Each structure stands twice: as structure tokens, then as C-alpha cells.
Amino acid sequence: MELALVDRVRTVLSRETDLGVVFKTIVEAVAQTFHYSHVTVYLLKEDELYVQYFVGFEQVASPVPLTSGILGRTARTGEPVFVEDTVQDPDYIHTAPDIGSEVCVPLIDQQTVVGVLNVESTKGNPLTGADLALMQALSEHIGVAIGRARLYSEVEASEARYRNLFEQLNDVIFTLNPQGVITYVSPAIERYTGYAPEELLGHAFTMLMDQQDGPVLIGRVQQMVAGSTTPFEFQMRTKDGARRWVRSSARVITDEQGTVEVHGVLIDLTDRRRMEEERIKLSKLESLGVLAGGIAHDFNNLLTGILGNPSMAEIILNPDDEAYKNIQNAEQALMHAKDLTYQLLTFARGGTPIKAPVGLQSLLPDIAAFALHGSRTRCEMTIAPDLWQIDADAGQITQVLQNIIINADQAMPNGGLVEIDASNVSFETRRSPETAALPDGPYVRVVIRDS
Template identity: 30%
Template sequence: MKDQSGTNQELMQELSFLRQKLAQVEQSESRRKQTEEALQDSEARYRHLFEFINDAVLVHFIGEDGQPSRFVEVNNIACQRLGYTRKELLQLTPIDIAAPDKNSELPEIRKKLQSHGHTLLETVHLTKDGRRVPVESNIRLFNYNGQLAAMSISRDITIRKQMEEDLQRAHKLESLGVLAGGIAHDFNNLMMAVQGYMDLALLGLAPNNKVHKYLGSAQQCMAQAKELTGRLITFSMGGFPFRKSCDIAELVRDAVHRTIKGEDVKATFDFTDDLWPTEIDEQQMKQVFYNLTTNALEAMPQGGALTVRAGNVEIQGGDALPLKEGPYLRIIFVDEGIGIPEEHLAKVFDPYFTTKGMGAQKGMGLGLSVCYSVLKKHQGHITVDSRPGKETTLTLYLPAQVEQATAIDPQKSLSTGAVRVLIMDDEIHIREIERAYLEMLSYEVEDVKDGQEAIDAYKKALHSGTPFDLVILDLTVRHGLGGQLAMERLLKIDPEVIAIIASGYVDDPVIEHYGDYGFRGALKKPFNGEEMKNLVENILQRKNT
């Protein structure tokens, strides 16, 4: 039998042992709570990242056969972008949200995942309402609650794809521009000669003469050839428009009415009363409005309605448009035609892309390409949207001016008289035609074939006291001094020299920015007698005021 002290000692040891165990239990419980809190904190952070990341996150299991099963996790962005509720999206699989034309890529994706455990690719998601959303998807395999799963983080790359398509389109236009620029000069010189001789022949014929009628028809064909050349030149490198302030609303109405005349199409206009002014190349923009209206007519062979709206809009930095911030005019053409298939929307502005047959009334696929190029050179933009079978909407953006341009008073016609003009061109036919045009105005004309002869003739006339009132110089001379260098030397001889530059290279910087080179005006070949008369009289009128 143990004594009392021995019993107490055993009790103390037992108590100490229990205290140690209790301390261990408390520490274990504390660690468990800390672990739970850490897990909860981690879960909260994961959920926060999962929900608030700016990309769509979708998680789905992988079946034993390697096929994707239904989604088990989706974030808010995925729901918003695809247009589904979370409950609806969790009933779908990756195949359900893939664009049909992208389903063929799925076996290759599975193969890469099995080989590497992850893959990065570009594909297209389909929204609940059928819209296509290009995405860049980073897909990775992982273990989810003991099962093999895949997480896809998909970024919307719509804007990036638009920029890539714009760049590709610009490269195509540039390539076409090289071709157009190469043939333009000679072609325009030939048209200048043919048109000029027809003009002069018509002057010697009575209006009731059969030949007069034939030549008139030939002139109409020449005008169409000139228009086609102008459309091609629009693509060439440079090609900045000759801008001036104009009534854009009246320009649109006139172009639309002329185009639909005699057609079973009704045009409706809805323009804001206080449209901001804009500076445009009137001829180029007429072509744009003509092309858009012609497209609408061809989309409505049985007739229909064309609605044209125009208003003011401020472009902000966050807008998904390749435009600088600032004020713009927005002009919208909406037709009730057959529409454009979605797979063609990205190509409609490409040169020579067309879904039309090559019949007598069909173009060559340049219509919308011309519109795109003209808008770009005006620092504007054009977009297209379509609902096949219902309508097509084309939206134009043009930079607006803050203040209304000051109106210019009409100039009085210059009376003809003893005006001396020196013309220089290396083509004898063009010299002959220009001389005839000017002599019909009772001007005294002298012509030379290159820049050096022009300099010599100008100096001689200046020293003899019978200076030329006007000099017209051809920009490019095959074997001799061209118009630009000749002008530089003339300005050293006479800083007050009044000169016009002429060329078939209508997109050359000297033609587009003639004032920077000392010229008072520019003539784009081929030009007719009336165009030459108007410019010459305009310049001489300014000289005399």
C-alpha cells in the first residue's frame, strides 16, 4: 500500500501529463483554425480574382474519353460576354459556345492538352444571340476535386483583330496603289490628248451633225474612264484630298437622289439641324455617297427603303474606333436589302472583293474599297453591320470643324484680254490642246517642251518688258527639267511669278500641296477646257484684286 506522498506524486504526474495533452490539443485546434482561416482567405482571394478578372474564366471536367463535359465554374465576365445566366451556362459544354466553323479545331486542342498540359490559341466564341466574339484562350489542365479538369481564360480580342484587319487591308491597298500609280501618268496623258481633241473637234461641228452626236457619246465614255482612273488613283500611296468646307447634307441628298432616280427605292433623310461643318474633297465624297447608294440599290433589286441619317458625335478615348478623340460627323446609310453574310463582313472593304456576278451592270468590287480609302485619307472611318435578310448599315465618321468656315464670295468672271501665258509640257499633243484652250480665251500663248526652255523663255520675256502673266508647268518631263525644279529656279528669278502645276500623277505631293512649292493652283490630267478656264481665271482674278 502506497503512502500518501507517493499517491500525491502520481497524481501530480498524471495532472502534468493531462495538461501537456490539453496544451497540445489547444495548439492543434489553434493550428486547425489558422489553417481554416487561411483556406477561407485563400478561397476568398481566388473567388475575388475569379469573378473580377477582366477575362472570361470557364472550368469544365474532362471525360475518360477525353471529351469536354459541362462547365462546373464560370465567372461573371463569361456570363456577360456570352449573354447567358450562370445557371444556363453551367448546362453547356465548350462545344456549345464554339463557333461552328471552329469545331474542327477541337481535336487538335485536345491533342495539345494531352501532350503538354496547356495550350494558347485564338478561336471564336458564339454568344447566346449568335454574335461571334474572337478570343485568345489560355487553356490548362489541373486536378479539380480529384478529377481531371480544364480551365480556360479567354480574352476578347475584337479590337485587336479589327486593327490587324485594317493593317492587312492597308497593305492590300498599298499594293494596288503601286500598280495604279505606275500606270496613272501615261494613262491620264493619253486621256488628256483624246479628250482634248474631241473637245476641239466638237467646236467645229454643228449640233445637228451626226459626228457631233458620236463625239458627244465618246466624251461620255471618256468621262467614265476618267472616273475609273480616279478611283484607282484613290488607292495609290499619298492621295490626300483637296479639302474645302461644304454643305455635307446637301451633298448627300444630291448624290442619293441622282443615284436612285428611276429606281423603285424610296430615300428618307434624317439630319440633325445643327450639323457641324467639315472640310472634305467634294468630288471624292460624292463618289463615296454614290457608291454607298449604288450598293443599297443592288441589295434591293425588288425595291425598298434607304434611310440616311446624319448627326454630331464626340469620339472618346475608350471608343472602339481607330479615330482620334474629338468632334465628328456621323453619317449612316441603312438599306432593307438582302444583307451581307457574317463571314463576308470582314472582307467587304478589301479591293476587288465582291459577291456580285460580273454582268453588264456589275462593278469590279472597288465600291466599298474606295469608300474605305477616301474616309481614311480624310482621317475618318467607315464600319459595316448587317443582319442577313433584313438590313445592312454602313456608318461613316468625318472629322468636324469647331467653327463654321467663312463663306467665300463668288468671284467675278475675268474678262478675256491681252494675257500672256507660257505653257510647258513634253507631250506635243497636250501642248497643242492647252494652247487651243487658252487661245479661245484670247490669251497670247507660248509653249515649250521642258523646264529649261521655260526658264529661258520666262527670262527673255521678263527682260524684254513683256513678262508672262501666268506659267503652266508639267510636273514630270521624261528627258529634261520637270515642273518642280523649274519652279524653284523661276522663283529665284522672279519671286512674284504666278504658276500652275499640271500632272497625270494626281496623287503626287506637289499636286496635293501645290502651295508649299510656290504654285497658285494645280490641274489634274485629264482636264477639259472649262476646268482650265475656271482655274486660270480664278488665279488671275486674285492677282488683279
């Protein structure tokens, strides 16, 4: 019977890796086979013993210090203890009525005590030396099983910890088989592509690639599967058809069984590429600004020389002469050209406008006259006599208003009427959809209508 019990327990322990099942199997098998009334198993954690499973007791002491009781003595010394009469042993801790004898054996794994197996019996059914020998025989298998189960639990915990780490990474971790089929992909893939990991498992890695890239990328994947560790960049196709730039780095791994897999990582480069494109644009704008500044400076010098001639002609000509008016128109056009050079210089300085108080009541008539010069379009203008000044770059506001008036004129090829209305307004509580985004305060409103 003893051999059958040992064999039964050994069979269970050899295949079981769950410590809870191991302890339950041990305690119940020992109690049922030999009709032991009270059986407990404890695990040692630091300097205390913690109960794992028991039968026969309403409750047991836990934790038990190594300095306390027969349990503590067994774990502390690593030696089995057989107590024929519990009344005579000063270390006995009373836990149940009418207990007469006790066998306590250490559970040892790799020469280290990891717990104790304890059997107690009533006075009418005393334990013997044969019970001690049986528990010692069982304890060898139990200690090994505990060590194996603990190791398995540690491996599981380590695997869960690293899996959790992979799953929290922003980068995408993936594995492929030798055919380039995805065998694992971390949850980060859904954040970038919209595909859940399970949607990609079993599909070719090229599923994530833009088909327009064609054979080049397919060749890259084949090289990766063949063992190439050279990173490469490509546009990853998302579930909704968008594109994201990524860099793929991978290496071939062969395990002890000879199984070959590609382990790799995808790093999202979309934002980095976008920033690089913006940097290039800014660099080009800076170069363009330098060029514009140089042209504006030279052009301004030419205009300054040219402007001297109309001024001299106005001195010579009679104001009533028709040529005098033409000279004035030419001078006005040259002044507008000079304003354009100032706008170019503003752009060259980074686009910051040169703001100053501007009175539109004197500016609007000149702008309209210049924009409609030679046109069949008439202009009617209504300007509030108390029109407020505005804080603006005179050159830029002139260009804006002039372009609007020219657009209105071009919309009427056979001529028509352009109406310009300038008035003061204050936005505080009443707003239209067009002015909803403006802060409260005083404004000058200019309305330009064509017929």
C-alpha cells in the first residue's frame, strides 16, 4: 500500500506544475490512503511557514515562525521529527483536541528546506516509525515537485512580464516564419494601422506594404527572412488606406529545436518625416527670403531713381496739361511698386508686418482709383466721417484691398458698379457667424460689393 501511494503521488507530481494542485493532491492522497485524520503542508517564505493546504483541522496556525513549535524546529534544522506523545514535547502547539502523536518532515529542493509536511493523529490511532519512513519517502518527491512548480511559475511570471513590456511599447514587435508569414505581432500595431493583432496572424508580412512599392519591398522581406539585418524603410498601409512611414529591423533566430523565426521591430517614422519635411520647407523659405530681400533692395534702389523723373516732370509741366495727369498716374503706380518692395522686405525678415496707425478714409480712394484705372467699372464709396484709424501694415492692407477690388472688376467684363462701404463697429455681445471668432472690441468694417 505504501508503494502504491508513493507511486500515485509521484505520478501526479511528475506532470503537475500548479503548486495549488500539487499541495491538494499530496494532502488528500496521504489522508485518504492511510486514514490520517490531520494533515497539513506548509511553504517556507523567508523566516516563516505558511499553510498551503490541510484536512482535519477547523483552523491551523499560519504563519508559523521558525522559532516556534515542532513545525519551526523541523524547518530550522532540516531534520524530520517524530513525536510519539505530544504531551511530553514542549514544542508542541495545541491545534486540535485529543491529538496524541505527530510526524513532521522537511521538504527539500536542491539541498534547501522549502517547506514541511505534517501529519498528526489522535490518541486512539497513534503514529509509528513506519509512518515517519513513509513521509520521508514522499518528502523527496514533494520537494522536487515544489522546486519544479516554482521554476515553472517564475518562467511564466517572467514571460508575462516581458510580454507586458512588449505590449506596452510604442514600437511594434513582430515574428515571422521562414515563409514571411506573421506568427506574432504586438498590440501597438492596432494603434498605427487599425488592424487588431489577430487580424494579421497567418497573413504575409507584405500585407502591410503598399502594393505600389512592388517587387522592391517583397525582395526586402525575402532578404530579411534569409537573414539580412539591414534596416529598411517603407510606407506601411493602414486599414483605412492611409500610409505611415516605418523602419523595419529584424534578425533570424533559431531555437534549440531548430525552429527558425524572424524577430523584428517596426518603428514609426511618420512624425519624424513630417518634421523633416517642415524643416526642409523652412530652409527653402529662408533661402527664398534672402533672395527676395536682395531683389527687393535692388528694385527699391531702381525705383528711387525712376521716381525722380516724374517729380521733375511735374515741376516743368503745367498742372492743366493732360500729360501732367499721366505723369501723376505713373508716379502713383511707381509708389505702389515701391510698396511691393516693402512687402518683399517684410517677407525676407520673416513675414512680420510693420504695423502703424493707418487712416482708410485717405487710403481707400487712392486704392480704388488705381485698381479701376482704365476700366469701365464705376466706384461708389461711402466712408464714415469719423472712421477710426486701424493698426496695420499700410503696404499689406493696400495690397489686400486692391486685389479684392480688381477681382470685383474682373467679375464684370462689360463694366459695372463697385460699392465700397467703410464704417465703425464694436463686437461685444451681438455676433454674426463671420465675426464669431473675433475678440470683443472696436473694429473698422470694409464691405466691397460688385453689381
